[in-house]
Structures are given as C-alpha cells and as structure tokens.
Amino acid sequence: MSEGFNTRAIHAGQTPDPTTGAVIPPLYQSTTYAQDGIGGLRNGYEYGRGTNPTRDALQDQLAALEGGAHAYSFSSGLAAEDALIRALLAPGDHIVLGNDAYGGTYRLINKVLSAWGITNAAVDMSDVGALTRAIAAGNTKMVWLETPSNPMMKISDIAAVAQAAHDAGAWLVVDNTFASPYLQQPLALGADIVVHSTTKYIGGHSDAVGGAVILNDDAAAEKIGFIQFAVGAVSAPMEAWLTTRGLKTLGVRMDRHSSNAMAVAKWLRDQPAVENVLYPGLEDHPGHDLAKAQMKDFGGMVSVSFKGGEAAARKVAESTRVFTLAESLGGVESLMNYPSEMTHASVKGTELAVPENLLRLSVGIEDLEDLIADLQQALDQL
Numbered sequence: 001m002s003e004g005f006n007t008r009a010i011h012a013g014q015t016p017d018p019t020t021g022a023v024i025p026p027l028y029q030s031t032t033y034a035q036d037g038i039g040g041l042r043n044g045y046e047y048g049r050g051t052n053p054t055r056d057a058l059q060d061q062l063a064a065l066e067g068g069a070h071a072y073s074f075s076s077g078l079a080a081e082d083a084l085i086r087a088l089l090a091p092g093d094h095i096v097l098g099n100d101a102y103g104g105t106y107r108l109i110n111k112v113l114s115a116w117g118i119t120n121a122a123v124d125m126s127d128v129g130a131l132t133r134a135i136a137a138g139n140t141k142m143v144w145l146e147t148p149s150n151p152m153m154k155i156s157d158i159a160a161v162a163q164a165a166h167d168a169g170a171w172l173v174v175d176n177t178f179a180s181p182y183l184q185q186p187l188a189l190g191a192d193i194v195v196h197s198t199t200k201y202i203g204g205h206s207d208a209v210g211g212a213v214i215l216n217d218d219a220a221a222e223k224i225g226f227i228q229f230a231v232g233a234v235s236a237p238m239e240a241w242l243t244t245r246g247l248k249t250l251g252v253r254m255d256r257h258s259s260n261a262m263a264v265a266k267w268l269r270d271q272p273a274v275e276n277v278l279y280p281g282l283e284d285h286p287g288h289d290l291a292k293a294q295m296k297d298f299g300g301m302v303s304v305s306f307k308g309g310e311a312a313a314r315k316v317a318e319s320t321r322v323f324t325l326a327e328s329l330g331g332v333e334s335l336m337n338y339p340s341e342m343t344h345a346s347v348k349g350t351e352l353a354v355p356e357n358l359l360r361l362s363v364g365i366e367d368l369e370d371l372i373a374d375l376q377q378a379l380d381q382l
C-alpha cells in the first residue's frame with residue numbers, strides 16, 4: 001500500500017547518505033565523478049549534465065507525489081515544456097491549448113516552436129464540444145490543459161479532456177502548477193503527462209526557478225530523458241536541493257494557502273468596489289462542483305475584477321503593503337499581480353488577452369487578519 005502524501009513528500013528520494021549517515025542527503029555540486037578504471041562508474045554517476053544525485057532525489061520525490069513512474073527536472077518550467085514538446089512532437093504537429101493558457105506557454109508554442117513547424121489553436125477548454133472540434137480541425141498530437149487556469153480560474157474536467165484527446169490519438173498534458181500534486185492528481189484522472197513550474201508551489205519559497213515533467217509511459221519518458229541530457233536545460237544542484245526542501249512541506253502549505261484564499265475570496269466578494277471574484281471555492285463559481293470533485297481543496301490563487309476598471313485595479317495593486325506587487329506565485333508570501341501588464345503582457349492584443357480591470361492574488365500563508373487588513377486599506381484608497 002502506498003504511503004500518505006505527506007509521508008512520501010518527506011521521505012521519497014531522501015535516503016540518509018550511506019557514507020556519513022547524514023539524514024538530509026547532501027547537495028552534490030560536483031560536475032564530474034571519479035571512475036574506477038575506464039568506464040568504471042560508481043552508482044552510474046559520470047557527468048553533471050547527465051545525472052546528479054541531488055537532482056535524482058528531487059525527481060524521485062516528484063514522481064512519488066504525482067503518482068508517475070518517471071520524473072525529469074529542468075532549469076525552469078518553460079525549459080521543461082520545451083523539452084517535452086520537442087521530445088514527443090515533430091514539425092507539422094498541432095497543439096490545442098486553453099485560450100487563457102499561461103502567457104509564457106503560449107509564447108513558447110506560438111513564437112518559438114512555431115518556427116520549428118508546430119501549429120496551435122487556443123480554445124475554451126471548459127467547453128468539451130469546442131475542444132473536440134478544435135482537436136478534429138488539425139493534425140492534433142497534443143492537448144495542453146491548465147486547471148484551474150491562469151488568471152481566469154476556469155475549471156476543466158481532466159477526465160473528459162483526456163477522453164477527447166485520446167479519441168484523437170493525442171497526448172494530454174496537464175500543467176498542474178496552480179493546484180500542485182497535493183490538491184490534484186492529473187495522471188490518476190487520465191492525463192498522460194504532468195508539467196510543473198516548480199518555481200511556484202512545489203518550491204514554495206520564491207528562491208529557486210525550476211520545472212518538471214512527470215509521466216508513466218516508458219517510451220515517452222526515454223525520449224524526454226534524452227532531450228534533458230542532450231540539450232542540458234537541467235536543474236542546477238542548488239536549485240534541486242532547495243526545491244526538495246520546499247516540497248517536503250507542500251501539504252501543510254497548501255492547506256493554509258487554501259483556507260486563507262477562501263477567506264480572502266469571500267471577503268472580497270462583499271466589497272462594494274469589487275465587480276467579480278474568481279475563485280473555484282465559491283459556490284457560485286461555474287466550476288465549483290467540478291473542482292470539488294477533482295481537487296482536494298481550491299488552492300491559493302484568487303482573481304478579482306473592479307467596477308472602477310483599469311484605474312481601480314492599478315490603484316489597489318500599488319497600494320498593498322503585505323501583498324507585494326510582483327510576478328510569480330505560490331510562495332509563502334502573498335503576492336499581487338496585474339496580469340495584463342505583468343505575467344500576461346506577452347498575450348496582450350491576442351485572443352488570450354486578460355481583462356484590464358483584473359488583479360491576480362497569490363494568497364500566502366501569513367496571518368489572515370493581516371491580509372484582510374492590508375486589502376482593506378488598499379481598497380480604502382479608491
């Protein structure tokens with residue numbers, strides 16, 4: 001029987017060091033490994049781009065937490081995505097992705113991989129009919145899903161999207177960055193591949209950029225492992241070590257992110273300046289029942305729009321003190337983001353553009369009263 005999530009988070013890949021007994025496996029900065037005679041590798045370690053014990057520990061931990069047979073960690077989320085797409089697709093292949101996909105993912109597919117011959121279409125992934133038509137319209141080999149989506153917080157049915165992708169012989173990739181493996185297990189729901197920006201909730205402390213790919217298919221895994229080795233966008237040892245350390249507390253952090261975010265979302269909804277609050281934990285959110293069925297809790301991300309339009313959103317964004325105005329998300333500290341000019345600037349003017357009166361909050365694990373007081377004083381400035 002598989003151990004519980006928190007036990008796996010703390011112990012997977014974390015065998016005490018056999019030489020010294022160190023309970024925390026050391027950070028192996030070494031780029032190369034001594035050979036006992038030519039080709040006589042100890043435990044298979046040869047050169048740091050190929051394999052590194054600290055990276056292996058993180059990969060074992062990630063595989064155990066997503067319920068996958070294989071995990072590969074990369075120097076960023078986008079490096080992971082690029083390796084995955086180049087490993088499994090070929091020029092002429094088509095990707096269908098969400099029409100509010102992470103801006104950097106859209107830029108990678110639409111501006112970088114397009115030059116390599118990959119085409120794409122962006123659709124509302126929560127509309128299975130529209131998705132099925134979009135898949136049928138091209139030589140679709142991959143469907144790319146984010147749920148909850150960023151920053152519109154749309155919820156899509158992973159099992160239904162998997163069915164639509166598989167009916168067309170396409171892979172389903174789920175970017176599980178927003179939910180984290182603690183709240184959502186896409187492989188168990190039918191997805192083929194999970195990707196992460198480990199920079200966010202997995203690392204959890206805003207101190208290490210990284211990405212990961214997790215999957216079960218052995219042949220696909222071998223191809224991704226080959227690209228990881230041959231291109232070399234691997235996570236550095238220090239980043240892998242910090243990510244492993246952060247990941248051990250993912251469960252307790254996500255519980256607190258979720259309870260703080262729920263309270264912040266409910267509070268915001270009652271404020272007269274607020275037009276709409278997008279949080280799947282709210283019962284009137286269109287994806288609430290689905291989120292309840294496929295997630296353990298609703299996570300730490302809340303988007304909010306203002307009746308006063310762009311000016312009001314900008315004023316609030318620039319008035320908070322506990323919430324720091326910054327890109328990124330998923331750290332223990334609360335962050336405030338104005339997507340249309342920050343995280344989603346790369347999709348401005350495209351069909352993926354984000355409303356200009358919208359703010360995205362990454363609700364941290366500070367004391368709730370301080371977060372509410374901060375938002376209150378910011379709203380008082382309107």
Ligand SMILES: *Cc1c(COP(=O)(O)O)cnc(C)c1O
Pocket residue numbers: 076077078079102104105146150175177178196197198199200209210211
């Ligand atoms: C940040 C992010 C990425 C990209 O990851 P990097 O580590 O910044 O390269 C991909 N998807 C989502 C949902 C993200 O939030």
